[in-house]
Amino acid sequence: MPKVKIPRKSTTVDMTAMCDVAFLLLTFFMLTSNFVAKEPIVVAIPSSVSEFKIPERNIETVLIDKDGKVFFGVDTQQDRKEILLNVGKAYSIEFSEKELAEYSKISSSGVPIERMKDFLALSPERRDSKEAALGIPTDSLNNQFEQWIKTARKVNRELRLAIKADSDTPYKVIKSVMNTLQKNNENRYNLITSLKQVSTK
Amino acid sequence: MQVEDKGKKGKKPKQKKHATRVDLTPMVDLGFLLITFFMLTTSMLKPQTMEISVPSKDKVQEDEQNKVKASQAMTILIGKENKLYYYFGAQENGIDPELVETDYSSEGIRKVLSTKNAEVVNNVNQLKLDKAAKKVSEEDYKIKLSEFKAAKSAPTIMIKAMDESNYKNLVDILDEMNICNIARYAIVDITDYDKELIKKKDPSAK
Numbered sequence: 001m002p003k004v005k006i007p008r009k010s011t012t013v014d015m016t017a018m019c020d021v022a023f024l025l026l027t028f029f030m031l032t033s034n035f036v037a038k039e040p041i042v043v044a045i046p047s048s049v050s051e052f053k054i055p056e057r058n059i060e061t062v063l064i065d066k067d068g069k070v071f072f073g074v075d076t077q078q079d080r081k082e083i084l085l086n087v088g089k090a091y092s093i094e095f096s097e098k099e100l101a102e103y104s105k106i107s108s109s110g111v112p113i114e115r116m117k118d119f120l121a122l123s124p125e126r127r128d129s130k131e132a133a134l135g136i137p138t139d140s141l142n143n144q145f146e147q148w149i150k151t152a153r154k155v156n157r158e159l160r161l162a163i164k165a166d167s168d169t170p171y172k173v174i175k176s177v178m179n180t181l182q183k184n185n186e187n188r189y190n191l192i193t194s195l196k197q198v199s200t201k
Numbered sequence: 202m203q204v205e206d207k208g209k210k211g212k213k214p215k216q217k218k219h220a221t222r223v224d225l226t227p228m229v230d231l232g233f234l235l236i237t238f239f240m241l242t243t244s245m246l247k248p249q250t251m252e253i254s255v256p257s258k259d260k261v262q263e264d265e266q267n268k269v270k271a272s273q274a275m276t277i278l279i280g281k282e283n284k285l286y287y288y289f290g291a292q293e294n295g296i297d298p299e300l301v302e303t304d305y306s307s308e309g310i311r312k313v314l315s316t317k318n319a320e321v322v323n324n325v326n327q328l329k330l331d332k333a334a335k336k337v338s339e340e341d342y343k344i345k346l347s348e349f350k351a352a353k354s355a356p357t358i359m360i361k362a363m364d365e366s367n368y369k370n371l372v373d374i375l376d377e378m379n380i381c382n383i384a385r386y387a388i389v390d391i392t393d394y395d396k397e398l399i400k401k402k403d404p405s406a407k
Contacts, residue, residue: 015225022232029236033243046369048376054250064368162250167369171279171362174371178388190250193372 037075037107040133041065046167048193058158060149061108061192064165068173069135072148073108079156080104086151087113091144110136113144138176146180153186161189274357275317277310277374278395281365285310285374286399300402305373314381317356324349325382349382358383361391363399 043063063071074080081100088095091113095103102120103109106127111119111134119132126132138145152159161181165174181189278286278300285305288298303309315322328345331337337345360374371388378386 012222012224015229018229019225019232022229022236026232026236026239029239029243033239033245035242036244046372048372048379050250050376050379052250165368167367167372169368170364171366171368171371172364174368175362175364175390191372191375192250193376 037073038128039063039108040071040110040128041069041130043164043166044168045164045192045194047195048191049195050193052190054162054190054192055160058156058160059162060152060159062161062163062177063108063110064163064169064173064177065135066166066168066170067135068170069110069133070138070145070173070177071108071110071133072136072145072152073106074152074156074159075107076156076159077104079152079159080106082155083148083151084116086155087144087147088116090147090151093117110134112137112142113147138173138180140176143180145177146184149181149184149186153184161186162192163189164192274359276359276361276395278391278399279360279362279366279370279374280399280403281363283366283370284403285370286402287313288398297398297401300398302402305370305377310374310377311381314356314358314377314383318381318383321349321355321382347384355384358386360386360388361395362388363391363396 041063043065058076060072060074063073065071074083081104084095084100084103093113093116095117099117099120109119109127111132115134119127122132136145136148137143163177181187275287275289276291278288280286283305285303286300287303287310288300290298301313303313325346328337328342328349332339332342358378360371362371375386
């Protein structure tokens with residue numbers, strides 16, 4: 001038998017370049033995208049041709065689902081504590097530091113103010129469940145929604161209102177929300193929609 | 202063992218050369234794991250919005266203004282179950298304006314609005330072509346656009362929605378305002394008179 005030693009070449013590929021590519025992609029995604037905020041309810045928004053982009057910061061979002069439940073949130077974390085504190089004061093409810101800290105972690109929520117303490121005491125998973133999403137009362141006898149709006153405006157004058165409502169929300173609810181806003185001189189707001197392509201003749 | 206002893210007794214021997222090739226495969230796995238995490242939890246799309254502004258509530262002149270406007274304007278009524286009606290003007294000398302039923306398709310309300318607003322639509326289309334052909338700058342485009350939209354012949358639209366209609370209807374109508382380049386429109390409360398008109402037109406509904 002021939003005693004030829006077969007030269008063995010190394011089979012390991014140099015992974016340095018692959019690693020560079022991976023981290024470049026990662027950096028790109030980290031810098032250009034935004035975390036999607038978890039919302040208490042799923043909303044199917046209608047489409048429109050409008051191409052205005054929602055402003056980047058200082059947005060207060062009013063979420064309305066198809067049963068007419070209203071949820072409210074601000075995107076600036078530091079304002080959330082103050083807003084909750086002041087709304088509590090208006091209804092003579094005291095919130096502890098711990099509760100305020102818990103609240104500032106939630107992007108948007110909607111419970112009647114009487115139930116807020118219980119809501120904050122729930123664990124984060126329980127909070128996201130359907131039963132916990134009660135909605136802020138908007139009827140004229142108990143318009144807590146108005147209080148939230150007023151307080152938010154007082155805390156941060158630069159907030160832009162954005163309304164995100166489900167396609168099937170009855171107009172009655174929208175009308176009452178818009179009336180409340182109008183009463184409080186909130187006359188400019190955005191309606192969040194998805195993009196629709198339309199051919200203009 | 203013997204070799205080691207000899208080494209310890211004497212001076213420190215030359216350091217054994219360690220392998221300098223580090224295997225980076227796990228590092229790549231980590232990188233792609235992180236990418237996958239970010240791809241799934243973030244969104245690159247920023248949601249779109251429509252800008253709306255409503256007039257401030259001046260209870261005093263509101264009713265007067267509405268009456269005056271209605272007689273020269275077009276009123277769009279949004280009914281339940283995706284029904285849509287419109288009429289021109291207002292009740293004159295006891296004669297009801299003619300209520301026309303239409304729909305949300307491009308053959309429906311869009312056609313009506315485009316014909317009503319024909320002059321503006323043509324001007325705006327021409328302007329868009331000019332902009333695409335780079336004859337008009339961005340700021341000029343914006344200025345001219347608002348000029349055209351505010352033309353005297355452009356109609357004023359009052360949008361009235363019934364409580365039972367849904368949000369999508371409202372957004373669609375506001376969208377049509379945008380598509381047909383209508384500058385003057387307002388969302389107002391539906392009156393009993395309008396509800397009567399709808400009932401007369403369509404007694405089966407409700």
